[in-house]
Amino acid sequence: MGKITGFLEFDRKVEEYAPVEDRVKHYKEFTLPMEEKELKEQGARCMDCGIPFCHSGCPLGNLIPDFNDAVYRGKWEMAAEILHSTNNFPEFTGRLCPAPCEEACVLGINENPVSIENIEKNIAETAFSQGWVKAQPPVKRTDKTVAVIGSGPAGLATAQQLNRAGHLVTVFERDQKIGGLLRYGIPDFKLDKSVIDRRLRILEEEGIQFKTGVEVGTDISAEDLKKEFDAVVLCGGATVRRNLPIEGSDLKGVVQAMDFLKQNNKRVDGITDLGEEIKATDKDVIVIGGGDTGSDCIGTSFRHGATSVTNFEIMPKGTVDRPDDQPWPFWPMRLRTSTSHKEGAERFFSISTKKFTGDKDGNLTGLVTTEVEWIIETGKRPRLQEIPGTEKEWKCELALLALGFTGSEMTVAEQLGIEADPRTNIKASESDYKTNVPGVFAAGDQRRGQSLIVWAISEGRQAAHHVDAYLMGSSNLPLKGEGDLPRI
Ligand SMILES: Cc1cc2nc3c(=O)[nH]c(=O)nc-3n(C[C@H](O)[C@H](O)[C@H](O)COP(=O)(O)OP(=O)(O)OC[C@H]3O[C@@H](n4cnc5c(N)ncnc54)[C@H](O)[C@@H]3O)c2cc1C
Ligand code: SF4
Numbered sequence: 001m002g003k004i005t006g007f008l009e010f011d012r013k014v015e016e017y018a019p020v021e022d023r024v025k026h027y028k029e030f031t032l033p034m035e036e037k038e039l040k041e042q043g044a045r046c047m048d049c050g051i052p053f054c055h056s057g058c059p060l061g062n063l064i065p066d067f068n069d070a071v072y073r074g075k076w077e078m079a080a081e082i083l084h085s086t087n088n089f090p091e092f093t094g095r096l097c098p099a100p101c102e103e104a105c106v107l108g109i110n111e112n113p114v115s116i117e118n119i120e121k122n123i124a125e126t127a128f129s130q131g132w133v134k135a136q137p138p139v140k141r142t143d144k145t146v147a148v149i150g151s152g153p154a155g156l157a158t159a160q161q162l163n164r165a166g167h168l169v170t171v172f173e174r175d176q177k178i179g180g181l182l183r184y185g186i187p188d189f190k191l192d193k194s195v196i197d198r199r200l201r202i203l204e205e206e207g208i209q210f211k212t213g214v215e216v217g218t219d220i221s222a223e224d225l226k227k228e229f230d231a232v233v234l235c236g237g238a239t240v241r242r243n244l245p246i247e248g249s250d251l252k253g254v255v256q257a258m259d260f261l262k263q264n265n266k267r268v269d270g271i272t273d274l275g276e277e278i279k280a281t282d283k284d285v286i287v288i289g290g291g292d293t294g295s296d297c298i299g300t301s302f303r304h305g306a307t308s309v310t311n312f313e314i315m316p317k318g319t320v321d322r323p324d325d326q327p328w329p330f331w332p333m334r335l336r337t338s339t340s341h342k343e344g345a346e347r348f349f350s351i352s353t354k355k356f357t358g359d360k361d362g363n364l365t366g367l368v369t370t371e372v373e374w375i376i377e378t379g380k381r382p383r384l385q386e387i388p389g390t391e392k393e394w395k396c397e398l399a400l401l402a403l404g405f406t407g408s409e410m411t412v413a414e415q416l417g418i419e420a421d422p423r424t425n426i427k428a429s430e431s432d433y434k435t436n437v438p439g440v441f442a443a444g445d446q447r448r449g450q451s452l453i454v455w456a457i458s459e460g461r462q463a464a465h466h467v468d469a470y471l472m473g474s475s476n477l478p479l480k481g482e483g484d485l486p487r488i
Contacts, residue, residue, distance in 0.1 A: 006044030012112035024302045027188040027268045043071030049106035053329040057104025059458040061481040080127035088157045094121025097454045104329035135205035138166040144471045147229040149216045152180020153453045154444025155235035157460025165468045174215035184262045217411035238445035242403040248356030253364025257293045257402035280304035287311045289402030297400045299340030309345045317349035408446040425449045433463035
C-alpha cells in the first residue's frame, strides 16, 4: 500500500488554516487547500503495515490503506468508490471526525500518523467537484415502508441504506431543516451548511422523503406512525442538556450552549425570527465545559466580537502526548486544542463554578469558582474535592453552559412502550438494534448516548441492515467491516 518508502521520505502534513485575525471576521470554513502532489505524498506515507489497526480504530471500518494507496496513485475516482463503500457521508467525517483511526495507525507508534482524515476529506471533495457522487436510486422497490425519526447523521445513514435496499423511507424532523446537530449544533465555520444541502439533494433524488417541522409524539402520535409504517427507527439524538443548578443560574446571561449555537446557526442561515437575541458582542464570556460544544461556543463568541473568552473544564489538564497508561492503539484521553481554542481563549482546568452573581436587574455580572482535585481510591468511583482557599471571582456578562447531554427525550419511547436504561438511552442491543417493541429500532446518540458523527453513521448503517433483515427475512446491506459493492 502507498509507496513502500513513503513514510521515510515525507512528513505528515494536513491542511493549514487562515490566520485568526481573518477567519474570526466570518463564519465560512477557513482551511487552506493542499496541492494534489502533497495529498499524494500523504497517501504514500501509508506503509503496508500488514495488520491495519486503523480499520478497527475507525467505527465505520473504513478501508483506509486501500484509499490511501489509490490517492498515492492518483486514482481519485477509485478512492472515492472505496471510501463511499463504508461511509455514506465522508464529507462530514473528513471535516469533523476526531479520527480515532489516526490514534490506531501503526506509523503513529513512533512517528506522526498518516493524515487519514484530511485525505478522506479531499477524496470526498474531489468526488463532488468531479461529479462522481450521483444519486443511486434502487433498481427495484419493495412494498415496505420505513419511518426514520430524526435527521442527524444516524437518521440520514439509516435512510440512505434502507432506500438502497428498495424500501420507501420517510424521515421525520421537527426542526425547520434537515441535519440534526450537523445543521443546528456545529457552527458553519466547521461545517458549511451547503455541504449538507449538497448531500441532501442526492438523497432526495434517490427517493427518500423528508418531512420537516413534524415532531413525532406531538404533531403525529408515535402509535399512528407505527401503524402506518412497516418499521420505525428512532434516531432522535441525545438532546437533554445537563444543567448547572447553582445559585444565580436563573440570571439573564446564563445560557445553555445549544440555545446560543442553534440561534447563531439560524442567524447565519439568514433567519431573522430568532426570539430573544443571544450575542457575545462586547462581553466577557465564560464557557463552562471543555468539549466540542464548549469549543464551538468559543469560536462563535469570537466571531460575535466578544471582549474576552475564557473556558473552564472540571477535569485536570491532559498531557499533549499519549499517557503511558493508555497505550497504542487505544483512543487516549489527552489535551486536545481546537482551532477555536487557538483563536484566543484562555483555558482553565480542574475548576468548578460555585455560583453566578448578578446586578439588581437580574443581569449576570460574574461568577465564583474554586479549584478542585479528583480523589482516586482503589475500588471506588473517582471523587471531586474542592481545594480550600482557592475561591475566585470572575467578571462575565455571558456564561455558556456546555456541560454535555444527559440522555434522550422519552415522549416517543413512552408512547410506544419502549424501554430505556437509567440514562434514558433507548435499550437496543448492538447485535440487532431492536428495541423491546417489534418493528421498532434505535440508532445513534439516542441509543448509545452522546457520541460522535462517525458513530452515528456507523450505527445508522448497522441498524439499516437489521431493519432490512426484519422486513425481508435477510439482508444484503453491508455490516461494518464487510464493505459493499463500490457505489458513490
Ligand atoms: C455543538 C456540538 C458540536 C459537535 N461537534 C462534533 C464534532 O466536531 N465531531 C463529531 O464527531 N461529533 C460532534 N458532535 C456530536 C455529534 O454531532 C453527534 O454525536 C451526532 O450528531 C449524533 O447524531 P444523531 O443522528 O444520533 O443525532 P442528532 O444529530 O442529535 O439528530 C437528532 C435529530 O432528531 C430530531 N428529533 C428528535 N426527536 C424528534 C421527534 N420526536 N420528532 C422529530 N424529530 C426529532 C432532532 O431535532 C435532531 O435533528 C457535536 C455535538 C454538539 C452538540
Ligand atoms: S471516519 Fe473518522 S475514524 Fe473513520 S477513517 Fe475517517 S477520520 Fe478516521
